[in-house]
Amino acid sequence: MPTTASKFNSLKPLSRLLGWLSVLIACFATNAFAGQVNLGWNASTGSVSGYRVYYGTASGNYTSQIDAGAATTATVASLADGATYYFAVKAYDGAKNESGFSNEVSQTVAGTNSTTSTSSTTAAPVSSFTATPTSGVAPLLVTLTDTSTGTVSERVWDFGDGTTSTSQSTMKTYNTAGVYTAKLTVKNAGGTSTVSQTISVTAAVPTASFTATPTSGTVPLTVQVADSSTNATGWNWNFGDGTTSNLQIPPAHVYKTAGNYTVSLTVSGPGGTSTAKTISITAKAAATATLPSPWVDKDIGNVVIAGSAGYSNGTYTLKGAGVDIWETADSFNFAYQPLNGDGTIVARVANLTNTNSWAKAGVMIRESLDANSRHAMVVLTPGNGVAFQYRATVGGSSSNINVSALKAPYWVKLTRAGTTFTAYQSANGSTWTKVGSVTMNLSANTYVGLAITSHNTAAIANATFDNVSLSVGGIGTGALPSPWLNTDVGTVALTGSAGYSNGTYTLKGAGVDIWETADSFNFAYQPLNGDGTIVARVANLTNTNSWAKAGVMIRESLDANSRHAMVVLTPGNGVAFQYRATVGGSSSNINVSALKAPYWVKLTRAGTTFTAYQSANGSTWTKVGSVTMNLSANTYVGLAVTSHNNTVLATASFDNVAFK
Incomplete structure (x- = not known):
């Protein structure tokens, strides 16, 4: 019976034997015996030794094969009449490697005497793609681009x-660490192709981060930490x-x-362990029970629970x-000293426990x-802002003006000028409202100081005050309050001195200078x-030399050649930050010219770092300079003056002196 034979297009070169060969079987009619099919194909280029014909009764499932040798035609016999067969060809080389x-x-x-028909099948596509990147830290964004052929x-x-x-x-984001197999499957009527690539995602290395509030204060000091670490x-x-x-x-510590x-935080995660993050905490000693002279402490009125007052580091x-x-009689704790005539007292109420909204x-x-x-x-009160209160007659009612x-x-600031008493408040100690x-006709001899009441006889209120200053006309002449001491350092031709009165320190000093390898002051x-930290306002300084100096100092010893740092005001060279980093070594200077008394100076020690500041108002500070020096933990802090002229004494007055 007549049959239809099929002819293949040319096979691809053997260099691509392992890939898909785009070969078409060409169909033609010929007379042949029943139960057979004649096939033909174009020869493949390259080192081809022969061809094999694969066939079966299901598409893509070839259960039989014949070797056609080097021929490009073949007859497949012994086929069942009426059955549909599927054919494909492979080329092979001398080593029998197949395409x-x-x-x-x-x-x-x-x-017999019937005609069979053949149909050509579309070539299956070949799957391929690129992935960029194929590895990285989570979250990893990967761009996948299809580069399939066909x-x-x-x-x-x-x-x-x-x-x-x-x-x-x-694009795909891998958020979790791991090894992933990304696959692309493409298909058409001719078949299916799948290819894969490995994507490796590692966990991010954790980073430790936190805040601590506060970082300094008086014991018992409660510090709350807050974590802000990542991964x-x-x-x-x-x-x-x-x-x-x-x-x-x-919990709060x-x-x-x-x-x-030193508070230290180390964090860990899938990506490993972080380096430590640290924050320094300074816990200061609580105030002692001793007030510096001439301060005295006393409970006034019927307080039920005894109060107290102490002082430490300003x-x-x-x-x-x-x-x-309030009303006709008072009950409170009072830290005070005598005041004769006019005067002004200033203080910053740093904190006050809330025993009542009208605690004061x-x-x-x-x-x-x-x-x-x-x-x-x-x-200052916990719930009613700042209040100006007074009693104008003995045993009379009290009056109030408050700013909520x-x-x-x-x-807070209170001033007496004759019979007029005026109250002020300020957020920064510089701008006052x-x-x-x-107007009250109080006697000339009064008491001035700090007051506290809990407004609750069953509880004690605690308050801390800093930047406390008391001023009266004139300069200080009295003894220094405890624990202050005074000495001449180095060789001075004239003996110096120091005194204190109503918040003002007065120093007199001679000396060649505080400079070079040794000092005299x-x-x-x-x-x-x-x-x-020590802060002071240099109110005035006599001009014994343009480089006469008055300011604040931290000094390792009382020897003339000691290591030290200081920030001083001069009559002709402004504010100067000067220091000696080695015992008996040379001195260094950083100065800001054109600044005159009265002017504020501040010196801070934090570990081995000494930093100097200057200010026109005691509120807004400008850094003059800093230096790293490994001074011992036990040092001396205070006020210094040198005349830069060993034949005369320079006089300087300091107010708003605060030590923290």
Whole structure:
């Protein structure tokens, strides 16, 4: 019976034997025996040794084969009449390495004198793609671009994490560390092709970060830390005092002993362990029970619970109970000193415990220490802002003028000028706003100081005051308050001196200079252990030389060649930051010219770093310079003056002196 034979187009060169060969089987009719099919194909170029014909009764499933040798035609016999067969050809070389399949054809085998037909099948596509990048830290964004060849009627991306896409090209973000197999499957009527690539995603290395509030204060000091680390699943806190925690946000930590501590946080996660992040904490000793002379402490009126007052490093701490400072009689704690005539007292109320919204802490001028005494005061309260209150007659009613919504820390000031008492408040100690004034004919000899009442006889209120200053006309001439001491350092031709009165320190000093390898000057000082800050306003300085100096100093010893740092005001060269970094070594200078008294200076020690500042108002500070020096922990801090002329004494007055 007649049959239809099929002819293949030429096979591809053997260099591509392992790939898909785009070979078409050409069909032609010929007479042949029943149950056979004649096939033909074009020869492939290259080192071809022969061809094999694969066939079967299902598309792509070839169960039989014949070797056609080097011929480009073949007759496949012993086929079942009426059955449809599928054929494809492979070329092979001398080592029997085979190419990929040619295109597939199909034929239905007819009986004698019938004609079978063949159909040509489209070549299957070849899947390929690029992935950029193929590795990195999570979250990793990968761009996947389809570079498949052939006709693609359908494609599916499998990203290896349970997600898929049918876009031709796409982007995928891998958020979790791991090894993923990204696959692209393409298909058409001719077949299906799949290719894959490995995407490696590593976890990000964790970074430790946190804040601590506050970083300094008086013991017991409560510090709250807040974690802001990234890529972390584990936390290791060390508070520097033997206490640790593994919580992300541990409870507030209380430092009960004065000292310098380092809070350390190390975090861990899938990406490893971070380096440690540290913050320094300074816990200062609580105020002692001793007030510097001439200060005295006393409970006024019926307080029920005894109060107290103490002083340390420039801070006054008062504890007081009492019903109130109000109406016809008062009950409170009072830290005071005598005042003759006019005067002004200034203080910053750093904090006040909220025993009542009308608890009070502030400054006062009082005629006597009796509970019903005439007085004027300006105080800060927890719930009613700043209040100017006074009693104009002995045992009379009290009066009030208050400015609400003001909170600690806040500055208060009270001035007496004859019979007029005026109260002021300030957010910064520089810009003052009048609260009110009153005229009262108090005696010339009064008491001035700091006052506190809990407005609750069952509880003690605590208040701290800093930047406390008391001024009266004239300059200080009295003895220095404890713990201040005074000495001439180095060789001075004229003996210097220091005095204190109503908040003003007056120093007189000769000396060649504080400069080069050794110093000669007058020094009012007190001991300093560890870090600290001293602030002063140089109110005036006699011009014994353009390089006469008056200012604040931190000094390792009282030897003339000691290491030290100081910031001073001069008559002709402005503010100068000067220091000697080695014992007996040369001195260094950084100065800001054209600044004149009165002017503010500040010197801070933080570890081995000494930093100098200057200010026109004591509020806005400008850095002059800093230096790193490894001074011992125990040093001396205070006020210094040199005449830069060993034949005369220079006189300097300092007010608003504060030591923290």
